Amino acid sequence: MSLTDWLSTPENWVFLVIALPMLAAAVKLVTTTNVVHAALYLVVTLAASAAVLLLLGAEFVAWTVVLVSIGAVVVLFLFGIMITRAPMGREATLSHPRSVKLAAAAVSFALFALIGGAAVDAFTSQPLTEPADATRTGALGEVLFTRFVIPFEVVSVLLLAALIGGIVLARRDPGETAGGGL
Amino acid sequence: MTLVDYLPIALMIILAVGFCVVMLLLSWRVGPRNPTPEKLAPYECGIVPLQDPVERFPVKFYMVAMLFVIFDVELIFLFAWAVNFESFGWAGIGAMAIFVALLVETLVYVWKRGALDWNVARRLRNRRVVAPDPAEKAA
Amino acid sequence: MNFWLELLLKLALILAVMLPGALVVIFGELKISAHMQSRIGPYFAGGRYGWAQPLADGLKFMQKEDLVPAAADSMVFRLAPYIVLMGTLATYVIIPFGPDLVVENLDLGLFYLLAVSSLTTLGVLMAGWSSGNKYSMIGGLRAAAQLIAYELPLVLAAVAVAVQAGTLSLNGIVASQAETVFTIGGFDVALPFVLKGQIIGFLIFVTAGLAELSRIPFDMPIAESELTMGYLTEYSGLRFTMFFLGEYAGMVAMAAIVSTLFLGGYYLPFVDADLLNVVGPLVLVAKVGLMCFLFIWIRWTFPRLREDQLQTLAWRWLIPAALVNIMLTGIAKVVL
Numbered sequence: 001m002s003l004t005d006w007l008s009t010p011e012n013w014v015f016l017v018i019a020l021p022m023l024a025a026a027v028k029l030v031t032t033t034n035v036v037h038a039a040l041y042l043v044v045t046l047a048a049s050a051a052v053l054l055l056l057g058a059e060f061v062a063w064t065v066v067l068v069s070i071g072a073v074v075v076l077f078l079f080g081i082m083i084t085r086a087p088m089g090r091e092a093t094l095s096h097p098r099s100v101k102l103a104a105a106a107v108s109f110a111l112f113a114l115i116g117g118a119a120v121d122a123f124t125s126q127p128l129t130e131p132a133d134a135t136r137t138g139a140l141g142e143v144l145f146t147r148f149v150i151p152f153e154v155v156s157v158l159l160l161a162a163l164i165g166g167i168v169l170a171r172r173d174p175g176e177t178a179g180g181g182l
Numbered sequence: 183m184t185l186v187d188y189l190p191i192a193l194m195i196i197l198a199v200g201f202c203v204v205m206l207l208l209s210w211r212v213g214p215r216n217p218t219p220e221k222l223a224p225y226e227c228g229i230v231p232l233q234d235p236v237e238r239f240p241v242k243f244y245m246v247a248m249l250f251v252i253f254d255v256e257l258i259f260l261f262a263w264a265v266n267f268e269s270f271g272w273a274g275i276g277a278m279a280i281f282v283a284l285l286v287e288t289l290v291y292v293w294k295r296g297a298l299d300w301n302v303a304r305r306l307r308n309r310r311v312v313a314p315d316p317a318e319k320a321a
Numbered sequence: 322m323n324f325w326l327e328l329l330l331k332l333a334l335i336l337a338v339m340l341p342g343a344l345v346v347i348f349g350e351l352k353i354s355a356h357m358q359s360r361i362g363p364y365f366a367g368g369r370y371g372w373a374q375p376l377a378d379g380l381k382f383m384q385k386e387d388l389v390p391a392a393a394d395s396m397v398f399r400l401a402p403y404i405v406l407m408g409t410l411a412t413y414v415i416i417p418f419g420p421d422l423v424v425e426n427l428d429l430g431l432f433y434l435l436a437v438s439s440l441t442t443l444g445v446l447m448a449g450w451s452s453g454n455k456y457s458m459i460g461g462l463r464a465a466a467q468l469i470a471y472e473l474p475l476v477l478a479a480v481a482v483a484v485q486a487g488t489l490s491l492n493g494i495v496a497s498q499a500e501t502v503f504t505i506g507g508f509d510v511a512l513p514f515v516l517k518g519q520i521i522g523f524l525i526f527v528t529a530g531l532a533e534l535s536r537i538p539f540d541m542p543i544a545e546s547e548l549t550m551g552y553l554t555e556y557s558g559l560r561f562t563m564f565f566l567g568e569y570a571g572m573v574a575m576a577a578i579v580s581t582l583f584l585g586g587y588y589l590p591f592v593d594a595d596l597l598n599v600v601g602p603l604v605l606v607a608k609v610g611l612m613c614f615l616f617i618w619i620r621w622t623f624p625r626l627r628e629d630q631l632q633t634l635a636w637r638w639l640i641p642a643a644l645v646n647i648m649l650t651g652i653a654k655v656v657l
Contacts, residue, residue, distance in 0.1 A: 054188055067257075068258065072247075072255075073251060076244075076248060076251050079244050080244060083239035141262040141266035144259070145262075145266070145277055152281070153277065155255075156281050156284040159284075159285075160287065160291070162252065163291075164291065166245075167291075
């Protein structure tokens, strides 16, 4: 496919409109020296990825990203930052020496190559087929509750374990110290 | 075609932002602009602020957020179940009952562990009034 | 071209109904609160009944200085009101005013609604942190903790409705409340969900909805007596107005959602579908007005809950009750 072909499809223009700000926000996310700003750039990146998922027709997954990643996980990050230090302005400890930066860049490029390569290898150039039935969410539920019903139950055990781990880390037993457990 | 479906939403967001920007521009024209150091200081009902708001906050806020993430993930599955509810019947009810039971177990664990007690400090204080610490009594 | 024209007309209609709707609710709040306290309330702007008071307030706010405190993080501070207002206004798009009078009938309507409204939490946290004021910070954290704690019972109550209706589309939910339940003397009687087994869900939804709006029994985040104005402390002029408008627009949106999910939405019995496109908006507006009156009434009836009581109510009572409600709805649906 040539570049002019690629540009003649309207979807690709929409993709560019979404992907370029996403890329910019992702770069700012790792380069900014303010933790709260980094979390907010993460919101932009996640919102753009939700938009890309909408573009692919995966509505349910797209809104899941908004509900869970933006509405819950980023809020958890912000809570974590705010109850500890809530630094306003720049923070010196966030800038690392050059060697660390280079190593981080190398690792992230390797990861990008791995995931991107795997995705390209798995789908090559075959176009995505639209499912026949109208509600794709229905199809998702169908698969989840028939073929993947055991993993689905295991997920809830995993969530339970995650929560117990979190509570053990964040909280002392009430008897451990005099005024503890606040 | 899902993209067309979301066009109104994109337009609505643009309209909402546009509305705000126009209002702010109007206000910029009409309103005064005369900032003084006193006006720009943090508002604390007239008292001069003594410290920056960089204190540490109770960890219970974080516990709430953590619990919320767990439950939020479970909600996604509930929605996937609710859409196709008709076709699952009793099997679906059973699968979801186990899932919800584990969810409730999470809640009960958190509850018993005391992460939902927002008033532990006060309760401990009250208990000490009733029965003083033996070590303290000896001293 | 026709498509664009229709779309723009629908959006214009929604904005023309909902934004003045927010102003009407503000006026209602001023006047009804006044009468509940044996006061007259506004009586100056706009003749004897003071109907122009919200507009006068808006114009007054516009002439105020738009201050960004020196200690504030200016970018985040300026951005926060947009996020809050965006999360509220985006919910308007999918509320059905009639069988065909809906801007967008999404298959995933309900899910979209909940996803978008979770953005408000983010806006509130941004406002609280960026103000550089300790009251704002505490207020923002409290508000966010409250919003997320009550989002769960809200969503769980909505899931029970989705189970009973068998769809997430808001039009579909209204349509399933228009189905005939029984027939008396030749008349087909349809019942809204609140009378069709979702009474517990309705109570949970309204309680959680009040908390999501931070309205009085749940107004801990902006408790004036201890936090000045919570996360709004440093906002002035039109930025404050944006939060204020967002709050009341959110109240209208919440009332519309409650009406759609539990009270039958635009549906009126014995009216056929074509006429319903005309009558529907009026029916919905009447129900929204009723819900808003209820919200205001509750405000002057109950005292404010303390932070720990607030969290206890959500986690120990509402969430377990909502989970039980979902399972009961599911079982009832399979058995019947």
